[in-house]
Amino acid sequence: MAATQIAPASGKLGILTPGLGAVSTTFMAGVFALRRGLAAPTGSLTQLGTIRLGKRTENRSPRIADFVPLSGLDDLVFGAWDIFPDNAYDAACKAGVLEKDLLEQVRDDLTAIEPMTAVFDRRFVKKLDGPHIKRQATLWDRAQALKEDILAFKERTGAERLVMIWCASTETFLTAAAVHQSLAAFEEGLKGNDPAIAPSMIYAYAAISLGIPYANGAPNLSADIPALEELARKGSVPMAGKDFKTGQTLMKTILAPGFKARLLGLSGWFSTNILGNRDGEVLDDPESFKTKEESKLGVLDSILQPHLYPDLYGQLFHKVRINYYPPRGDNKEGWDNIDIFGWLGYPMQIKIDFLCRDSILAAPIVLDVALFLDLAARAGMGGIQEWLSFYFKSPIHAPDLYPEHDLFIQLMKLKNTLRHLRGEDLITHLGLEYYD
Ligand SMILES: NC(=O)c1ccc[n+]([C@@H]2O[C@H](COP(=O)([O-])OP(=O)(O)OC[C@H]3O[C@@H](n4cnc5c(N)ncnc54)[C@H](O)[C@@H]3O)[C@@H](O)[C@H]2O)c1
Numbered sequence: 001m002a003a004t005q006i007a008p009a010s011g012k013l014g015i016l017t018p019g020l021g022a023v024s025t026t027f028m029a030g031v032f033a034l035r036r037g038l039a040a041p042t043g044s045l046t047q048l049g050t051i052r053l054g055k056r057t058e059n060r061s062p063r064i065a066d067f068v069p070l071s072g073l074d075d076l077v078f079g080a081w082d083i084f085p086d087n088a089y090d091a092a093c094k095a096g097v098l099e100k101d102l103l104e105q106v107r108d109d110l111t112a113i114e115p116m117t118a119v120f121d122r123r124f125v126k127k128l129d130g131p132h133i134k135r136q137a138t139l140w141d142r143a144q145a146l147k148e149d150i151l152a153f154k155e156r157t158g159a160e161r162l163v164m165i166w167c168a169s170t171e172t173f174l175t176a177a178a179v180h181q182s183l184a185a186f187e188e189g190l191k192g193n194d195p196a197i198a199p200s201m202i203y204a205y206a207a208i209s210l211g212i213p214y215a216n217g218a219p220n221l222s223a224d225i226p227a228l229e230e231l232a233r234k235g236s237v238p239m240a241g242k243d244f245k246t247g248q249t250l251m252k253t254i255l256a257p258g259f260k261a262r263l264l265g266l267s268g269w270f271s272t273n274i275l276g277n278r279d280g281e282v283l284d285d286p287e288s289f290k291t292k293e294e295s296k297l298g299v300l301d302s303i304l305q306p307h308l309y310p311d312l313y314g315q316l317f318h319k320v321r322i323n324y325y326p327p328r329g330d331n332k333e334g335w336d337n338i339d340i341f342g343w344l345g346y347p348m349q350i351k352i353d354f355l356c357r358d359s360i361l362a363a364p365i366v367l368d369v370a371l372f373l374d375l376a377a378r379a380g381m382g383g384i385q386e387w388l389s390f391y392f393k394s395p396i397h398a399p400d401l402y403p404e405h406d407l408f409i410q411l412m413k414l415k416n417t418l419r420h421l422r423g424e425d426l427i428t429h430l431g432l433e434y435y436d
Pocket residue numbers: 018019020021022023024081082083084095118119120121125128130166167168169170171199200217218219243244245246247277278279358359361362
Protein backbone atom coordinates (compact mmCIF):
# COMPACT_ATOMS: atom_id res chain seq x y z
CA MET A 1 0.00 0.00 0.00
CA ALA A 2 1.40 3.43 -0.93
CA ALA A 3 1.72 6.03 1.81
CA THR A 4 -0.30 9.23 1.51
CA GLN A 5 1.57 12.47 0.89
CA ILE A 6 1.41 14.45 4.12
CA ALA A 7 2.70 18.01 4.27
CA PRO A 8 5.14 18.52 7.16
CA ALA A 9 3.91 19.93 10.47
CA SER A 10 6.23 22.90 10.16
CA GLY A 11 5.73 26.23 11.91
CA LYS A 12 3.12 27.06 14.51
CA LEU A 13 -0.35 25.59 14.78
CA GLY A 14 -3.01 27.94 16.14
CA ILE A 15 -5.82 26.33 18.14
CA LEU A 16 -8.89 28.53 18.28
CA THR A 17 -11.69 27.86 20.73
CA PRO A 18 -15.02 29.59 20.82
CA GLY A 19 -15.51 29.44 24.61
CA LEU A 20 -12.82 30.17 27.18
CA GLY A 21 -14.30 28.19 30.06
CA ALA A 22 -13.48 25.10 32.08
CA VAL A 23 -12.55 22.78 29.22
CA SER A 24 -10.55 25.19 27.10
CA THR A 25 -8.58 26.72 29.97
CA THR A 26 -7.82 23.27 31.42
CA PHE A 27 -6.56 22.25 28.01
CA MET A 28 -4.41 25.37 27.52
CA ALA A 29 -3.03 25.39 31.06
CA GLY A 30 -2.23 21.70 30.60
CA VAL A 31 -0.21 22.33 27.46
CA PHE A 32 1.74 25.11 29.18
CA ALA A 33 2.38 22.83 32.17
CA LEU A 34 3.51 20.00 29.87
CA ARG A 35 5.92 22.30 28.09
CA ARG A 36 7.54 23.09 31.41
CA GLY A 37 7.66 19.47 32.41
CA LEU A 38 5.34 20.11 35.34
CA ALA A 39 2.96 17.25 34.60
CA ALA A 40 2.30 14.29 32.32
CA PRO A 41 -0.11 14.18 29.35
CA THR A 42 -2.21 11.38 30.80
CA GLY A 43 -5.24 10.53 28.66
CA SER A 44 -3.76 11.76 25.38
CA LEU A 45 -3.32 9.28 22.56
CA THR A 46 -1.20 11.66 20.52
CA GLN A 47 1.25 12.14 23.39
CA LEU A 48 1.35 8.67 24.93
CA GLY A 49 -0.16 6.19 22.50
CA THR A 50 1.71 3.59 20.48
CA ILE A 51 0.59 1.81 17.36
CA ARG A 52 1.33 -1.78 16.46
CA LEU A 53 2.54 -2.33 12.89
CA GLY A 54 2.82 -5.52 10.85
CA LYS A 55 2.61 -8.93 12.45
CA ARG A 56 2.72 -9.39 16.20
CA THR A 57 5.99 -11.24 15.82
CA GLU A 58 7.63 -8.17 14.28
CA ASN A 59 7.54 -6.24 17.54
CA ARG A 60 7.03 -2.92 15.82
CA SER A 61 5.07 -0.51 18.02
CA PRO A 62 6.26 3.06 17.51
CA ARG A 63 4.78 6.00 19.35
CA ILE A 64 1.94 7.55 17.34
CA ALA A 65 3.76 10.87 17.54
CA ASP A 66 6.78 9.29 15.83
CA PHE A 67 4.68 7.43 13.27
CA VAL A 68 2.69 10.34 11.82
CA PRO A 69 3.87 13.96 11.61
CA LEU A 70 2.02 15.89 14.32
CA SER A 71 2.64 19.39 15.63
CA GLY A 72 4.74 19.43 18.78
CA LEU A 73 3.44 21.02 21.97
CA ASP A 74 6.02 23.80 21.69
CA ASP A 75 4.54 24.83 18.36
CA LEU A 76 0.99 25.42 19.61
CA VAL A 77 -0.53 28.88 20.04
CA PHE A 78 -4.00 29.58 21.37
CA GLY A 79 -6.83 31.98 20.68
CA ALA A 80 -10.40 32.12 21.98
CA TRP A 81 -13.68 33.99 21.99
CA ASP A 82 -15.94 34.38 24.99
CA ILE A 83 -18.94 36.44 26.03
CA PHE A 84 -17.00 37.42 29.18
CA PRO A 85 -13.75 39.42 28.90
CA ASP A 86 -11.78 37.39 31.47
CA ASN A 87 -8.38 36.28 30.25
CA ALA A 88 -7.53 32.57 30.35
CA TYR A 89 -5.91 32.83 33.80
CA ASP A 90 -8.95 34.49 35.38
CA ALA A 91 -11.29 32.13 33.56
CA ALA A 92 -9.29 29.11 34.77
CA CYS A 93 -9.42 30.42 38.36
CA LYS A 94 -13.18 30.84 38.10
CA ALA A 95 -13.63 27.41 36.53
CA GLY A 96 -11.90 25.96 39.59
CA VAL A 97 -10.66 22.81 37.88
CA LEU A 98 -6.90 23.15 38.38
CA GLU A 99 -5.15 23.92 41.62
CA LYS A 100 -3.91 27.44 42.25
CA ASP A 101 -0.38 26.17 42.59
CA LEU A 102 -0.24 24.85 39.06
CA LEU A 103 -2.07 27.86 37.64
CA GLU A 104 0.44 30.23 39.24
CA GLN A 105 3.27 28.48 37.44
CA VAL A 106 1.68 29.08 34.04
CA ARG A 107 0.05 32.36 34.95
CA ASP A 108 1.87 34.56 32.44
CA ASP A 109 1.09 32.25 29.54
CA LEU A 110 -2.58 32.13 30.48
CA THR A 111 -2.91 35.85 31.20
CA ALA A 112 -1.69 36.59 27.68
CA ILE A 113 -4.75 34.84 26.20
CA GLU A 114 -7.48 37.45 26.03
CA PRO A 115 -10.76 36.38 24.48
CA MET A 116 -12.04 38.06 21.35
CA THR A 117 -15.62 39.33 21.36
CA ALA A 118 -18.10 36.51 20.83
CA VAL A 119 -20.93 35.93 18.42
CA PHE A 120 -23.73 35.21 20.86
CA ASP A 121 -27.48 34.98 20.97
CA ARG A 122 -29.25 34.39 24.24
CA ARG A 123 -32.02 32.47 22.55
CA PHE A 124 -29.56 29.59 22.21
CA VAL A 125 -28.11 29.68 25.74
CA LYS A 126 -30.85 30.89 28.02
CA LYS A 127 -28.94 30.70 31.28
CA LEU A 128 -26.07 32.99 30.24
CA ASP A 129 -25.65 36.59 29.31
CA GLY A 130 -22.39 38.44 28.82
CA PRO A 131 -21.21 41.83 27.64
CA HIS A 132 -18.25 40.83 25.46
CA ILE A 133 -20.10 40.28 22.18
CA LYS A 134 -20.18 41.40 18.57
CA ARG A 135 -22.99 43.78 17.74
CA GLN A 136 -22.96 44.04 13.95
CA ALA A 137 -26.49 44.23 12.59
CA THR A 138 -26.47 41.07 10.48
CA LEU A 139 -25.23 37.56 11.10
CA TRP A 140 -23.34 37.87 7.84
CA ASP A 141 -21.41 40.85 9.19
CA ARG A 142 -20.70 38.95 12.40
CA ALA A 143 -19.33 36.06 10.36
CA GLN A 144 -17.09 38.51 8.50
CA ALA A 145 -15.93 39.94 11.84
CA LEU A 146 -15.00 36.43 13.00
CA LYS A 147 -12.99 35.92 9.84
CA GLU A 148 -11.17 39.19 10.52
CA ASP A 149 -10.45 38.00 14.08
CA ILE A 150 -9.02 34.79 12.71
CA LEU A 151 -6.81 36.48 10.14
CA ALA A 152 -5.60 39.01 12.72
CA PHE A 153 -4.79 36.15 15.13
CA LYS A 154 -2.81 34.40 12.42
CA GLU A 155 -0.87 37.56 11.66
CA ARG A 156 -0.26 38.32 15.35
CA THR A 157 0.96 34.86 16.32
CA GLY A 158 2.65 33.85 13.08
CA ALA A 159 0.64 30.63 13.04
CA GLU A 160 1.05 28.76 9.78
CA ARG A 161 -2.08 26.66 10.16
CA LEU A 162 -5.19 26.83 12.32
CA VAL A 163 -7.89 24.56 13.70
CA MET A 164 -11.08 25.56 15.53
CA ILE A 165 -12.74 23.56 18.28
CA TRP A 166 -16.08 24.61 19.76
CA CYS A 167 -15.64 24.60 23.55
CA ALA A 168 -18.46 27.04 24.29
CA SER A 169 -21.72 26.37 26.08
CA THR A 170 -24.21 23.85 24.77
CA GLU A 171 -26.82 25.53 22.61
CA THR A 172 -30.50 24.63 22.69
CA PHE A 173 -31.89 21.71 20.75
CA LEU A 174 -32.39 22.37 17.02
CA THR A 175 -33.20 20.22 14.04
CA ALA A 176 -31.97 21.14 10.58
CA ALA A 177 -34.37 23.59 8.88
CA ALA A 178 -34.65 24.84 5.30
CA VAL A 179 -31.92 27.45 5.84
CA HIS A 180 -29.45 24.68 6.75
CA GLN A 181 -30.03 22.60 3.64
CA SER A 182 -27.61 24.27 1.21
CA LEU A 183 -24.73 26.70 1.30
CA ALA A 184 -26.68 29.20 -0.80
CA ALA A 185 -29.67 29.08 1.57
CA PHE A 186 -27.36 29.40 4.57
CA GLU A 187 -25.54 32.44 3.20
CA GLU A 188 -28.88 34.06 2.37
CA GLY A 189 -29.97 33.25 5.92
CA LEU A 190 -26.87 34.96 7.34
CA LYS A 191 -27.67 38.09 5.38
CA GLY A 192 -31.35 37.98 6.37
CA ASN A 193 -30.73 37.15 10.07
CA ASP A 194 -32.55 33.83 9.89
CA PRO A 195 -33.52 32.88 13.46
CA ALA A 196 -32.60 29.22 12.89
CA ILE A 197 -28.88 30.02 12.53
CA ALA A 198 -27.11 29.38 15.83
CA PRO A 199 -23.88 31.15 16.83
CA SER A 200 -21.88 27.91 16.69
CA MET A 201 -22.84 27.60 13.02
CA ILE A 202 -21.49 31.07 12.35
CA TYR A 203 -18.12 30.19 13.90
CA ALA A 204 -18.07 26.96 11.89
CA TYR A 205 -18.94 28.84 8.73
CA ALA A 206 -16.17 31.40 9.32
CA ALA A 207 -13.60 28.67 9.97
CA ILE A 208 -14.52 26.32 7.16
CA SER A 209 -14.75 29.10 4.59
CA LEU A 210 -11.18 30.04 5.49
CA GLY A 211 -10.12 26.40 5.02
CA ILE A 212 -9.74 25.85 8.78
CA PRO A 213 -10.73 22.42 10.18
CA TYR A 214 -13.60 22.56 12.66
CA ALA A 215 -14.72 20.24 15.46
CA ASN A 216 -17.67 20.58 17.78
CA GLY A 217 -17.03 19.54 21.38
CA ALA A 218 -20.63 20.18 22.44
CA PRO A 219 -23.76 18.26 21.45
CA ASN A 220 -25.64 21.05 19.65
CA LEU A 221 -26.27 21.20 15.93
CA SER A 222 -23.37 23.14 14.45
CA ALA A 223 -21.28 22.15 11.41
CA ASP A 224 -23.31 18.96 10.98
CA ILE A 225 -25.80 20.53 8.58
CA PRO A 226 -25.87 20.00 4.81
CA ALA A 227 -24.87 23.63 4.13
CA LEU A 228 -21.63 23.42 6.11
CA GLU A 229 -20.88 19.88 5.02
CA GLU A 230 -21.14 21.18 1.46
CA LEU A 231 -18.75 24.01 2.30
CA ALA A 232 -16.30 21.55 3.89
CA ARG A 233 -16.49 19.20 0.90
CA LYS A 234 -15.94 22.03 -1.56
CA GLY A 235 -12.86 23.33 0.23
CA SER A 236 -11.73 19.83 1.30
CA VAL A 237 -11.75 20.99 4.92
CA PRO A 238 -11.80 18.34 7.68
CA MET A 239 -14.58 18.48 10.26
CA ALA A 240 -15.42 16.34 13.28
CA GLY A 241 -17.75 16.13 16.26
CA LYS A 242 -19.72 16.10 18.32
CA ASP A 243 -19.82 16.24 22.11
CA PHE A 244 -16.56 15.18 23.76
CA LYS A 245 -16.83 11.63 25.02
CA THR A 246 -16.09 11.97 28.74
CA GLY A 247 -17.63 10.91 32.04
CA GLN A 248 -20.65 8.70 32.12
CA THR A 249 -20.90 8.20 28.38
CA LEU A 250 -17.27 7.18 28.18
CA MET A 251 -18.08 4.54 30.79
CA LYS A 252 -21.13 3.43 28.80
CA THR A 253 -19.14 2.95 25.63
CA ILE A 254 -16.55 0.96 27.59
CA LEU A 255 -19.06 -1.29 29.38
CA ALA A 256 -21.86 -1.81 26.86
CA PRO A 257 -19.64 -3.48 24.24
CA GLY A 258 -18.55 -5.92 26.98
CA PHE A 259 -22.14 -6.87 27.89
CA LYS A 260 -22.98 -7.24 24.24
CA ALA A 261 -19.89 -9.35 23.55
CA ARG A 262 -20.96 -11.78 26.28
CA LEU A 263 -24.64 -11.61 25.27
CA LEU A 264 -25.73 -10.47 28.70
CA GLY A 265 -29.18 -8.86 28.59
CA LEU A 266 -29.99 -5.35 29.74
CA SER A 267 -33.35 -4.31 31.10
CA GLY A 268 -32.48 -0.89 32.45
CA TRP A 269 -29.73 1.71 32.59
CA PHE A 270 -30.37 4.71 34.78
CA SER A 271 -27.72 7.42 34.80
CA THR A 272 -27.85 10.47 36.97
CA ASN A 273 -25.31 13.20 37.65
CA ILE A 274 -24.73 16.12 39.93
CA LEU A 275 -22.62 18.84 38.42
CA GLY A 276 -21.92 22.34 39.65
CA ASN A 277 -19.95 24.17 36.98
CA ARG A 278 -21.19 26.70 34.42
CA ASP A 279 -21.83 23.86 31.98
CA GLY A 280 -24.12 22.29 34.61
CA GLU A 281 -25.90 25.60 35.01
CA VAL A 282 -26.46 25.91 31.25
CA LEU A 283 -27.72 22.32 31.13
CA ASP A 284 -30.22 23.15 33.87
CA ASP A 285 -32.27 24.76 31.10
CA PRO A 286 -34.53 22.02 29.67
CA GLU A 287 -33.83 23.01 26.05
CA SER A 288 -30.06 22.84 26.46
CA PHE A 289 -30.47 19.60 28.39
CA LYS A 290 -32.53 18.14 25.56
CA THR A 291 -29.55 18.63 23.24
CA LYS A 292 -27.33 16.75 25.69
CA GLU A 293 -29.93 14.09 26.36
CA GLU A 294 -30.28 13.24 22.67
CA SER A 295 -26.52 12.93 22.45
CA LYS A 296 -26.30 10.66 25.49
CA LEU A 297 -29.27 8.44 24.68
CA GLY A 298 -28.23 7.42 21.16
CA VAL A 299 -25.14 5.61 22.38
CA LEU A 300 -26.60 2.40 23.80
CA ASP A 301 -28.96 1.65 20.93
CA SER A 302 -26.23 1.76 18.39
CA ILE A 303 -23.86 -0.41 20.44
CA LEU A 304 -26.45 -2.99 21.49
CA GLN A 305 -28.32 -3.31 18.17
CA PRO A 306 -31.71 -4.24 19.69
CA HIS A 307 -33.07 -4.99 16.21
CA LEU A 308 -30.64 -7.91 16.04
CA TYR A 309 -31.05 -8.93 19.70
CA PRO A 310 -34.64 -8.07 20.61
CA ASP A 311 -34.76 -10.51 23.55
CA LEU A 312 -31.64 -9.09 25.14
CA TYR A 313 -31.96 -5.37 24.43
CA GLY A 314 -35.42 -4.76 22.96
CA GLN A 315 -36.98 -3.75 26.30
CA LEU A 316 -34.11 -1.64 27.66
CA PHE A 317 -35.27 1.34 29.73
CA HIS A 318 -32.58 4.00 29.38
CA LYS A 319 -32.79 7.23 31.34
CA VAL A 320 -30.26 10.05 31.78
CA ARG A 321 -30.54 12.94 34.22
CA ILE A 322 -28.21 15.89 34.88
CA ASN A 323 -28.80 17.91 38.03
CA TYR A 324 -27.18 21.27 38.63
CA TYR A 325 -25.67 21.20 42.12
CA PRO A 326 -23.23 24.10 42.69
CA PRO A 327 -21.26 22.73 45.70
CA ARG A 328 -19.51 20.17 43.49
CA GLY A 329 -18.16 22.62 40.93
CA ASP A 330 -16.45 20.84 38.05
CA ASN A 331 -16.13 17.64 40.07
CA LYS A 332 -19.15 15.80 38.84
CA GLU A 333 -20.53 12.73 40.52
CA GLY A 334 -22.27 10.30 38.22
CA TRP A 335 -24.27 7.29 39.34
CA ASP A 336 -25.26 4.47 37.07
CA ASN A 337 -27.63 1.71 38.01
CA ILE A 338 -27.47 -1.04 35.43
CA ASP A 339 -30.00 -3.86 35.48
CA ILE A 340 -28.62 -6.79 33.56
CA PHE A 341 -29.76 -10.40 33.19
CA GLY A 342 -27.87 -13.61 32.52
CA TRP A 343 -28.34 -17.36 32.05
CA LEU A 344 -32.03 -18.32 32.28
CA GLY A 345 -32.94 -14.66 32.60
CA TYR A 346 -31.66 -14.27 36.18
CA PRO A 347 -31.35 -10.57 37.05
CA MET A 348 -28.26 -8.84 38.42
CA GLN A 349 -27.37 -5.24 39.16
CA ILE A 350 -24.25 -3.17 38.68
CA LYS A 351 -23.79 0.17 40.45
CA ILE A 352 -21.21 2.69 39.41
CA ASP A 353 -20.33 5.81 41.33
CA PHE A 354 -17.94 7.83 39.20
CA LEU A 355 -16.30 10.73 41.02
CA CYS A 356 -15.33 12.36 37.82
CA ARG A 357 -13.48 15.49 36.78
CA ASP A 358 -15.12 16.41 33.53
CA SER A 359 -12.63 18.91 32.20
CA ILE A 360 -9.69 16.69 33.16
CA LEU A 361 -11.17 14.05 30.87
CA ALA A 362 -12.04 16.55 28.13
CA ALA A 363 -8.72 18.44 27.92
CA PRO A 364 -6.64 15.66 26.29
CA ILE A 365 -9.46 15.17 23.79
CA VAL A 366 -9.17 18.82 22.71
CA LEU A 367 -5.43 18.34 22.23
CA ASP A 368 -5.74 15.09 20.26
CA VAL A 369 -8.59 16.31 18.08
CA ALA A 370 -6.71 19.51 17.26
CA LEU A 371 -3.53 17.64 16.31
CA PHE A 372 -5.36 14.97 14.31
CA LEU A 373 -7.55 17.49 12.45
CA ASP A 374 -4.43 19.36 11.46
CA LEU A 375 -2.89 16.06 10.32
CA ALA A 376 -6.02 15.34 8.26
CA ALA A 377 -5.76 18.77 6.60
CA ARG A 378 -2.10 18.23 5.74
CA ALA A 379 -2.97 14.80 4.34
CA GLY A 380 -5.68 16.28 2.09
CA MET A 381 -8.56 14.57 3.91
CA GLY A 382 -11.62 16.80 3.65
CA GLY A 383 -15.16 16.48 5.02
CA ILE A 384 -16.36 14.41 7.98
CA GLN A 385 -13.53 12.59 9.75
CA GLU A 386 -15.29 9.50 11.03
CA TRP A 387 -12.03 8.03 12.27
CA LEU A 388 -12.14 10.66 15.04
CA SER A 389 -15.47 9.24 16.37
CA PHE A 390 -13.34 7.80 19.20
CA TYR A 391 -13.46 11.21 20.86
CA PHE A 392 -17.17 11.99 20.56
CA LYS A 393 -20.43 10.95 22.20
CA SER A 394 -22.45 11.62 19.11
CA PRO A 395 -20.14 11.08 16.14
CA ILE A 396 -21.13 12.95 13.02
CA HIS A 397 -21.36 10.66 10.05
CA ALA A 398 -22.45 10.49 6.41
CA PRO A 399 -26.25 10.40 6.08
CA ASP A 400 -26.28 6.86 4.69
CA LEU A 401 -24.20 5.40 7.55
CA TYR A 402 -25.01 4.77 11.19
CA PRO A 403 -22.56 6.12 13.76
CA GLU A 404 -20.12 3.77 15.44
CA HIS A 405 -20.16 4.19 19.25
CA ASP A 406 -18.16 1.20 20.44
CA LEU A 407 -14.96 2.71 21.85
CA PHE A 408 -12.85 -0.29 20.82
CA ILE A 409 -14.06 -0.35 17.23
CA GLN A 410 -13.54 3.41 17.15
CA LEU A 411 -9.95 3.02 18.33
CA MET A 412 -9.30 0.33 15.72
CA LYS A 413 -10.68 2.63 13.04
CA LEU A 414 -8.53 5.52 14.22
CA LYS A 415 -5.35 3.47 14.25
CA ASN A 416 -6.14 1.86 10.90
CA THR A 417 -6.57 5.30 9.41
CA LEU A 418 -3.09 6.20 10.63
CA ARG A 419 -1.70 2.93 9.25
CA HIS A 420 -3.40 3.62 5.93
CA LEU A 421 -1.91 7.12 5.80
CA ARG A 422 1.56 5.68 6.22
CA GLY A 423 1.05 2.81 3.78
CA GLU A 424 1.15 0.10 6.48
CA ASP A 425 -1.10 -2.99 6.47
CA LEU A 426 -4.41 -2.49 8.26
CA ILE A 427 -4.84 -4.62 11.36
CA THR A 428 -8.22 -6.24 11.84
CA HIS A 429 -7.17 -8.73 14.53
CA LEU A 430 -8.77 -11.38 12.34
CA GLY A 431 -5.63 -12.96 10.85
CA LEU A 432 -4.43 -16.36 12.03
CA GLU A 433 -1.16 -14.84 13.02
CA TYR A 434 0.00 -17.88 14.90
CA TYR A 435 0.41 -19.67 11.59
CA ASP A 436 1.93 -16.73 9.71
N1 LIG B 1 -16.27 18.88 30.30
C1 LIG B 1 -16.64 17.83 29.63
O1 LIG B 1 -16.31 16.74 29.96
C2 LIG B 1 -17.47 17.99 28.41
C3 LIG B 1 -17.84 16.84 27.75
C4 LIG B 1 -18.60 16.95 26.60
C5 LIG B 1 -18.98 18.19 26.15
N2 LIG B 1 -18.64 19.30 26.83
C6 LIG B 1 -19.11 20.56 26.31
O2 LIG B 1 -18.02 21.43 26.14
C7 LIG B 1 -18.50 22.76 26.29
C8 LIG B 1 -17.60 23.50 27.25
O3 LIG B 1 -17.71 22.94 28.55
P1 LIG B 1 -17.14 23.75 29.79
O4 LIG B 1 -17.24 22.85 30.96
O5 LIG B 1 -15.83 24.36 29.43
O6 LIG B 1 -18.23 24.90 29.92
P2 LIG B 1 -18.01 26.38 30.52
O7 LIG B 1 -19.39 26.87 30.80
O8 LIG B 1 -17.01 26.37 31.61
O9 LIG B 1 -17.37 27.17 29.30
C9 LIG B 1 -18.10 27.55 28.19
C10 LIG B 1 -17.73 28.99 27.87
O10 LIG B 1 -18.36 29.32 26.64
C11 LIG B 1 -18.75 30.69 26.72
N3 LIG B 1 -19.73 30.91 25.67
C12 LIG B 1 -21.04 30.61 25.62
N4 LIG B 1 -21.55 30.93 24.42
C13 LIG B 1 -20.54 31.43 23.68
C14 LIG B 1 -20.44 31.91 22.36
N5 LIG B 1 -21.50 31.95 21.55
N6 LIG B 1 -19.23 32.33 21.91
C15 LIG B 1 -18.14 32.29 22.72
N7 LIG B 1 -18.19 31.85 24.00
C16 LIG B 1 -19.37 31.42 24.47
C17 LIG B 1 -19.26 30.83 28.13
O11 LIG B 1 -19.24 32.17 28.55
C18 LIG B 1 -18.23 29.97 28.90
O12 LIG B 1 -17.15 30.74 29.37
C19 LIG B 1 -19.94 22.65 26.77
O13 LIG B 1 -20.82 22.83 25.68
C20 LIG B 1 -20.02 21.26 27.27
O14 LIG B 1 -21.33 20.71 27.20
C21 LIG B 1 -17.88 19.23 27.95
